[in-house]
Amino acid sequence: MFDVVVIGCGPGGYAAAIRAAQLGGKVAVVEAGDIGGTCVNRGCIPSKVWLRAAYTLKMIKNANEFGIDASVNQIDYSAIIERKNGIAAEIRMGMEALLEANGIELICGRGMLQSARKVGVGNKTVGAEKIILATGSSLDIPDIKDLRNAILTTDQILDMTSVPKSVLVWGEAGALDIEMASLLNILGSKVYIATRYPRILPKEDHDTSQRLAQAFREQGIQVITRSTLESVARSQQIFKAVMSGRKEHVLEIERIVIAARKPNISGLGLKQAGIRINENGSLWIGEQLQTSEPGIYAIGDITGGWMNSHMASAMGVTAAENAMGQTKHFTSELVPRGMWTSPQVGSVGLTEEEAEKKGFEVEVGDFPYAINGLAMGYDEVDGAVKIVSEAETKEILGIHIVGANATELVGEAVMALQLECTVDELAHTMRVHPTFSEALMDAGRDAAGWALYLPPKR
Numbered sequence: 152m153f154d155v156v157v158i159g160c161g162p163g164g165y166a167a168a169i170r171a172a173q174l175g176g177k178v179a180v181v182e183a184g185d186i187g188g189t190c191v192n193r194g195c196i197p198s199k200v201w202l203r204a205a206y207t208l209k210m211i212k213n214a215n216e217f218g219i220d221a222s223v224n225q226i227d228y229s230a231i232i233e234r235k236n237g238i239a240a241e242i243r244m245g246m247e248a249l250l251e252a253n254g255i256e257l258i259c260g261r262g263m264l265q266s267a268r269k270v271g272v273g274n275k276t277v278g279a280e281k282i283i284l285a286t287g288s289s290l291d292i293p294d295i296k297d298l299r300n301a302i303l304t305t306d307q308i309l310d311m312t313s314v315p316k317s318v319l320v321w322g323e324a325g326a327l328d329i330e331m332a333s334l335l336n337i338l339g340s341k342v343y344i345a346t347r348y349p350r351i352l353p354k355e356d357h358d359t360s361q362r363l364a365q366a367f368r369e370q371g372i373q374v375i376t377r378s379t380l381e382s383v384a385r386s387q388q389i390f391k392a393v394m395s396g397r398k399e400h401v402l403e404i405e406r407i408v409i410a411a412r413k414p415n416i417s418g419l420g421l422k423q424a425g426i427r428i429n430e431n432g433s434l435w436i437g438e439q440l441q442t443s444e445p446g447i448y449a450i451g452d453i454t455g456g457w458m459n460s461h462m463a464s465a466m467g468v469t470a471a472e473n474a475m476g477q478t479k480h481f482t483s484e485l486v487p488r489g490m491w492t493s494p495q496v497g498s499v500g501l502t503e504e505e506a507e508k509k510g511f512e513v514e515v516g517d518f519p520y521a522i523n524g525l526a527m528g529y530d531e532v533d534g535a536v537k538i539v540s541e542a543e544t545k546e547i548l549g550i551h552i553v554g555a556n557a558t559e560l561v562g563e564a565v566m567a568l569q570l571e572c573t574v575d576e577l578a579h580t581m582r583v584h585p586t587f588s589e590a591l592m593d594a595g596r597d598a599a600g601w602a603l604y605l606p607p608k609r
């Protein structure tokens with residue numbers, strides 16, 4: 152009998168297993184595929200290897216700006232794939248060693264709930280005081296005739312040996328869609344990104360959407376909003392995608408990129424165990440990450456929400472602590488988002504619209520990268536830092552960054568929100584000069600009403 156059995160060994164399950172073992176639990180983790188899950192094998196790490204290759208290409212193409220005469224002879228796609236596979240393998244090896252070092256039993260196979268205390272793996276039954284479900288998500292392909300013939304999945308992109316001449320990225324225009332759009336655009340595809348929403352990144356602050364959409368348009372990416380993919384038809388070597396909306400668009404493209412994901416809930420024995428499933432197919436969980444069945448917890452992509460790795464692993468820590476007898480809450484409001492587009496996006500907390508909807512009297516501070524010294528020196532002037540705060544208390548409610556290093560800068564934004572920092576406190580911090588992080592302090596000063604390096608507001 153184990154104290155905790157975790158089903159799924161992605162970033163969520165892996166963190167949960169280690170944390171439960173650190174707290175003295177006898178722990179097993181069941182994994183049906185490769186440890187590391189989507190993140191290590193088909194997600195975060197592989198996509199960042201590709202996006203780094205694309206960024207390097209962009210830098211070389213822009214080398215003239217820095218007085219360097221350089222040109223690109225060729226792109227060796229197999230070398231990128233080999234590098235990506237090598238890094239994933241290295242991480243998997245490290246993970247396996249850490250599981251062993253923590254005394255965690257890795258059980259290979261597909262796990263299924265037999266009861267609130269029993270997990271079946273093949274013809275074996277594993278007993279558990281507590282169970283943590285961490286089975287992640289998988290690709291969600293819309294049911295449109297002939298779409299399957301045209302589709303280019305994120306898995307396929309991460310293993311591509313050539314780049315399609317043209318693509319339509321169709322979906323919510325969320326993080327995965329826009330990263331794929333940015334990658335393919337830099338590598339030379341003609342990219343259309345289309346969504347039924349009124350703007351790309353519909354869940355982010357409207358200024359973030361607008362800033363990224365503007366940069367995308369300048370890079371030649373065509374953004375089509377309020378539009379629905381109605382039909383797909385092959386026409387010789389290409390596909391015709393018919394989009395309806397305020398205006399009909401007929402796009403001729405080589406492939407259609409789909410990145411949408413759905414929680415992995417099938418074959419888990421959830422119904423027999425009486426576990427409540429939300430309307431959107433994710434698992435219902437309470438603040439302590441327990442499902443509707445006491446003793447069974449759920450974390451990461453299977454619970455829906457922002458569906459990112461750091462959320463999965465932070466939930467893993469909370470669920471493990473609770474499974475081991477603590478009563479911790481998970482603060483979903485502090486889940487940051489990072490997107491390695493060009494320029495990058497990083498955000499946390501309430502958007503301006505959300506803050507207003509919640510009844511806050513909102514104040515906004517803004518500081519453009521265009522007048523940040525390092526951004527100018529590095530030729531990375533696209534973007535801005537936006538701070539959403541409460542007028543009376545000056546507490547920071549949200550920070551929304553578009554620009555170079557946004558995915559790193561958002562880390563200190565998370566800290567600011569977690570420590571309930573005010574714009575005055577942020578404005579009075581000191582930063583190394585010249586750094587991108589100065590833009591955060593300067594946006595804080597703008598929110599506090601005394602931006603030093605912006606024209607006075609009349």
Ligand SMILES: Cc1cc2nc3c(=O)[nH]c(=O)nc-3n(C[C@H](O)[C@H](O)[C@H](O)COP(=O)(O)OP(=O)(O)OC[C@H]3O[C@@H](n4cnc5c(N)ncnc54)[C@H](O)[C@@H]3O)c2cc1C
Binds near residue numbers: 181183190262
């Ligand atoms: C292309 C792409 C890029 C991404 N980039 C980022 C990024 O840069 N940053 C970020 O934060 N997030 C990123 N994500 C999202 C991130 O990968 C996921 O949010 C994260 O992996 C979710 O972690 P998880 O532990 O919930 O599930 P997963 O990582 O999906 O792991 C679930 C594991 O459970 C196993 N499993 C499933 N069912 C069973 C079963 N019945 N029995 C046993 N094992 C089972 C699976 O084999 C898998 O290993 C990206 C995703 C994609 C597709």
